[in-house]
Amino acid sequence: MDNLEAIRLFVEAAELGGLSAAGRKLGLSPAAASARLLKLESSLATRLFERTTRQLRLTDEGRLYLQHCRLALQSLDDARAALSAEKKEIRGKVRLSATSDFGRHVLNPWLDEFTRLYPQVVPALLLSDSLSHLITDDVDLVIRFGVPPDSSLIARPLAANHRVLCAAPGYLERKGVPTHPNQLSDFDHIVSGQSGWSSEWRLQREDETALFKVPLEAARETNDGAVARQWAIDGHGIALKSIWDIRADLAAGRLIRVMPEWQTAETPVYALYPRNRYLAPRVRALLDFLSERFQQAAPAKGV
Incomplete structure (x- = not known):
């Protein structure tokens, strides 16, 4: 039990950036907190922190140990939640990972609704x-478009999704509007995500398929979907974005769909979670809530 409390102190100190703050949170005096951490380091025969007068900095060994300690404490919390499941107690921290644009503009408002419930x-x-980071980070749920090649994750489909071409009204007024993918080379392009698939725009119209390879030497590139969306709104070119990411911008007129009859193949929204982890009541509740919200908010077909 003493070792468990020392581990809790270590995790709190790493998250708060100071031993005194961690001690106060756990009801320990600075001297008691320091002694408890020294005892833990002694039992491990390794130094977990580099100490200065102003802050604590994790050593390489400390960072490794922290990952395992977080998982261990999460497992204990999950075990406690499992015992209380029959009492319908839904409480604790739930960690959710999402892409930047989708997380900010879709999931964040829904999380506010969820916490009100x-x-x-x-x-x-x-x-x-x-x-x-899907495996290395301590997350309960990962929300992604499509399923990454990782057999250790369970994938639960949440909603249909496709990517569409879009641009700002002002940009289209200046540059004109393409009517076929073979005209896209005459326009400016915005690329986000991993180079490769993100620079190859494979578009479909009924039974017709067109592949446009974005000339990257002249395109704006970013690894952040939110930046790409803002560039499109600011009139820097045509972007290929998930319909979920830009649905509010389309409704507000900040963006307009380009060649709306052309879009990518379906890449559904999935909730991913580790196959070997107990699904705590709070995580199950969030999964069910997101499934319901996606159904309610799903764009009409063809939009």
């Missing part, structure tokens, strides 16, 4: 367009 749940929203 379940005020004892605290959300943590991690925004990244990268796929590299």
